[in-house]
Amino acid sequence: MRLIFLLVFLLNFNYVNAQLFSEEKVLNKENLDKKRWSWGYFLGFNMYDFQIKYKDQGEEIKVEKNPSFSVGLIGNFRLNDYVDLRLEPGVVFASRNLNFNFTDFGNQADSFREVQSSYIHIPLLLKFSTKRINNFKPFVIGGASISHNLSSNEDNPQDNSAGQFRLKTQNYYYEVGFGIDFYFDYFKFTPSIRGVFGMNDELVRDENPSSPWTANIESLKTRGIFINFTFQ
Template identity: 25%
Template sequence: MRRKLVTIIAAITIATGCLAQRRNVIQHKPYIDLRPMHFGISVGMNLQDIEFKTDPPIVCDEDRWNAGFSVGVLADMRLSSNLNLRITPSMHFGAKHLRLLNLADLDAEGKPKSEIQDMKNTYLAVPVDLKFSSQRWNNIRPYILAGVSPMINLTNKNQEIIQLNRTDLMVEVGLGCDLYLPFFKLIPELKFCYGLGNRIDKSHVADLKDENKKMYANSIKSGHTKMIVLTFYFE
């Protein structure tokens, strides 16, 4: 019994010592989150996608992911100890690679006839998010966020088949972690964005001269944009 008691006391002592060591890590930037406003810059990458609804026998999909580049600035307002309002104006450079298939028109090998379209996009976005953070643990502080992001496409020139509207509005949710370093705060963040409305510009069909391409364009009933953004903020 005495040996068990000694073992338990020793285990508690060791665990307490380990916990104390973890809590005694040097706290970098201990007061940075107390400021009412702070600013930063961001760099990252994005993956753009679009979800189509079509009339048969035409189907359309983005057949591969093209990684794009993102850059922006950050303004963060402290609302409470765990809640912040963030505005992060950003530029997203990327592209969508679309493949349209006519399932009713097969070639000699039995494969459907297809059309390819590379849709390049440069979005100017102004996301407005609420950021809810957990309590800081040493130099780490995880968080989740949600908000809306109005966007405008700065390279919305005439496309070969499918044309998107110039503006978009996305809802976004994400998660990240504040990492407190000696000279600045680094924040990796993963965000998922989904467009709220149909972004297909149906008036574009009248401008097409190729009847085959016009057939494909007429079959597209709706398209909702999607985007995944991995961002690194520096504050």
């Protein structure tokens, strides 16, 4: 994930540097942003985490974050020259591992839970852009989103005592980020970085109120980072 950050930064820096100091100022896709509606798609990487709050202080659950990917569509509605309303429905795959090493389980497998999630993720965002500079335009973006976790196990009658870690299916988030629009001859390319922060407690607790897996958890919320590459 750090390598991806570095590559994105270097590519953007070289392009922006060329645009700022180049004498030639031919504008690519000059009329693209003047359209009331525009469409596109995105591909991206993500790193999901859990923010866990505990009822009592003590040993904490260790969360192992794994990189994964996302893909989706973009619908963009132009409000004015500097503000756009965006809908970005997509499919997001996430992978996290939970280690409960502080509890002495009889079975070693019970100290580990693999949480694989597949989300239908739908953000509604406001994009605030600067004035276009030659063939690039920086922006900040933010808004709210809802997701449907297809692999939540919420309705599974079995819980951690049978090896099933359960999450809620419907979840809500707020998102903030930034990026740069780059205008090429035939399309607009946009790399962006965005933080995603869960607003609701996603944990479905075990039937046993003294469960070593869920009893001490006050709330469990998703947070993550998206690196998206958009084509319009």
